[in-house]
Amino acid sequence: MSELLNTINEPAQIRKLRRSELERLANELRAFVLDSVARTGGHLSSNLGTVELTIALHYVFNTPYDRIVWDVGHQSYPHKILTGRREAMSTLRQLNGLSGFPCRTESEYDAFGTAHSSTSISAALGMARASQLKGEKRFSIAVIGDGAMTAGMAFEAMNNAGIYDDLPLIVILNDNEMSISPPVGALNRYLARLISGRFYAAAKKGVGQILSIAPPVLKFLRRMEGHAKGILVPATLFEEFGFNYIGPIDGHDLKSLIPTLHNLKELKGPQFLHVVTKKGQGYSLAEADPVLYHGPGKFNPAEGIQCVPAVRKTYTQVFGEWLCDVAEQDERVIGITPAMREGSGLIEFEQRFPNRYYDVGIAEQHAVTFAGGLAVEGLKPVVAIYSTFVQRAYDQLIHDIALQNLPVLFAIDRAGLVGADGATHAGAYDIAFLRCIPNMTVMAASDENECRQMLYTALQQSGPTAVRYPRGAGPGVATQKQMKALPLGKGEMRRKSTQPAGQRIAILAFGSMVAPSLAAAETLNASVANMRFIKPLDEALVHQLAQTHDALVTVEEGCVMGGAGSACIESLLAAGIHCPVLQLGLPDNFIAQGDPARLLANCGLDSAGIAQAIRQRFLAHATENLGAPSAPELIIEKTQESIVL
Known part of the structure; x- marks a missing residue:
């Protein structure tokens, strides 16, 4: 039953509830989150852990006038439910449905879009300063996870915020002891000491004894509970940044959260509230295994997630197996991940080669330059990273790796569209932004075995390399145990057209687009080349196909602008070939x-879309339109999806 929850369509209605009703609302909200995510799939553990915090924030602050920035959006489902989107949760992460992350176009209560972590303090700082400049009295609240606090951007923002004595900024550290993978690094150890250190425990016990014999003092300090606890903790890192540190307090205790947040509103300057929550709170299976329940698909809550063996290997599994195999052969091989051990397939590698496994936290920039330092000393670093996260370390990729021509291998997972996580996580741009960098070698795998062989090929190079592969399973090609380097910069013909002159089409397919291109080619009797290399491009093959066919079609699961197709056109232009x-x-x-x-x-x-595009562009007027203009005249006609030479 969600009788109370069903009456809440906006936070203003929460603020009208009696405090005694908030516990009931929390219970109903937690049950709704569990039931909803079980039906649609999505992020579960983190959202079960933010139920009370979400209620307390909307109860104390005047949202949406006061701004809340959720970092990262994995913890924003309770917020969505309480801000008018309860009924729409059935469309979560689906086409034309709710985003799995805060989205400004979706609701006025989503103050800032957050799907890449560690941006909340910077955004909230900007909002806080803007409110001051405009003469508005509003609070800006950044809710940031302990995993997200490992990124340098969070500390850059705090360093900037701490100089403003009257800033209406509140940073809430939602410390659930992990991000997606288990926590790593010195910051995690520091937070653990704050929570469990002997000083804090002893001081808390001592003050409790004093308060037990002084009821009036007890009553007063309970109203100031958050700040009182802050007094017990030694000078903190956060106070050195200019924040008033308060906590840690129980993030599931509304009787602590609400008065503490009220007290924060009365204090001047940037405030830092440290709350401790539990991932999966209230659902025993998620509490026991928060990683498994971090982002599940659909499941029965009564039974829990049933692990069914996959019929085909995922590309992530292919990478994980390959890395273990090459590490067994070469002790110089190092595995690096920016807080994505599970997602990047590194669990077995960590278990088998713990001294050569590095999870650097949510710190992509550091991960890349750290890999450069290893490479300088003769090691072979492999950075396992999602395409969308490579974007966060672009400067380091250029200046610290490519400029010095260091042999760092980037295993780029989630290349192309990723489905339910949407635009923020799509790997749409890596081809375009990698191929323009000098010294880079870029490959795209068309199947599981080719992925394995490409990774091995990349490891043999003396400069920076990238192998991109999509999310999920491949076409089902068995991987060969033996590894053999592919000829550098060489593609392969997969199908040859038998059409007469005037109707010969050649499809230049890259990576995941080889399979649908082959299917389309069967209906069109077209040639298909598996290009394999984006850089160095197999220019000889491109030129040959242009000279023996009447038209070329490039197909890639990446942005058209500046992508692999553009590389082919650049090569044809440079060679003076008209096609x-x-x-x-x-x-x-x-x-x-x-x-x-x-x-x-x-x-x-x-395959249907590729075939249709080719028919519309070329075959509807086959002989008439396929002829190239005679040299030296060159006509370039640009449309949204084609360039005609």
Whole structure:
């Protein structure tokens, strides 16, 4: 039953409740979160842990006038439910449905979009300063996880915020002792000492004895509970940044949270509240295994997640097995992840090679330059990273790796569309932003075995390399145990057209687009090249196909602008070869969440869409339109999806 929850359509209605009703609301909200995520899939453990904190924030602060920034959005489902989106939760992470993260276009209560972590303090600081400049009296609250606090950007923002004595900024550290993977680093040890250190425990016990014989003092300090606890803790790192540190307090205790938040509103300057929560709170299975229940698919809450063996290997599994195999052969191989041990397939590697495994926390910039330092000393670092997170370390990739031509291998997972996580996590741009960097070698795997062989090929190079592969399972090609380096910069023909002159089409397919291109080619009797390398591009193959076919089609699961197709056109232009070219890939807009296959079809990147685009562009007027203009005349006609030479 969710009788009380069903009456809440906006936070103003929460503020009208009696405090005695808030515990009941929390119970109903937690049950709703569990039931909702079990039906749709999504992030569960972290959201079960923020129920009371969410209620307390909306109860104390005047939202949406007061701004709340959730960092990262894994913990924002209770917030969505309480801000008018309860009924829409059935569409969570689906096409045309609710985003799995805060989204400014979705609700006025989503003050800032957050799906990459550690941005909340910077954004809330900007909002707080803006309110002061505009003469408005509003609070800006950043709710940041302990995992997100490991990123340098969070400390950059705190360093900036601490100089303003009257800043209406509140940072709430939601300390649930982990991000996605278990916590790492010195900051985690520091937070653990704050919570469990002997000084704090002894002081708390001593003050408790004093208060037990002084009821009036007890009553007073209970109203000031958050601040009183802060007094017990030694000078903290956060206070050195200019924040008034309060905590740690129980993030599931509304009787502590609400008066503490009220007290914070009365204090001047930047405030830092440390709350301790438990991932999976209230659902025993998620409490016992918060990693498993971090982002589950649909499941029965009564039974829990049932692990069914996958029919086909995922590319992530292929990478994890390969890394263990090469580490067994070469003790110089090092595995690095920015807080994505599970997502990047490094669990077995950590277990087998603990001294060569480095989880650096949510610190992509550091991960890349750290890898550069290892490479300088003759080791072979492999950075396992999602495509969308490579973007966060672009400067380091250029200046610290490529400029020095260091042999660092980037295993780029989630290349292309990722489905339910939407635009913020899509790997749409890595081809375009990697291929323009000198010294880089960039490959795209078309199947599981090719992925394994490409990774091995990359490891043999003397400069920086990247191997991109998509999320999920491949086409089902068995991986060969033996590893053999592929010829550098060479593609392969997978199908040859038998069409007569005037109707010969060659499809230049990259990575995950080889399979649908082959299917499309069967219906069109077209040639298909598995290009394999984006850089160095197999220019000889591109030129040969342009000279023996009447038109070329490039297909990639990446942005068309500046992508692999653009590389092919650049090569043809440089060689003075005239041939019509159709570029197929991701359009120039952000693609929201949805079923991956449906999203690809919407972009025209399934076999039917590829075939249809080719028919519309070329075959409807086959002989008439395929002829190239005679030299030296050169006509360039640009449309949204094609460039005609």
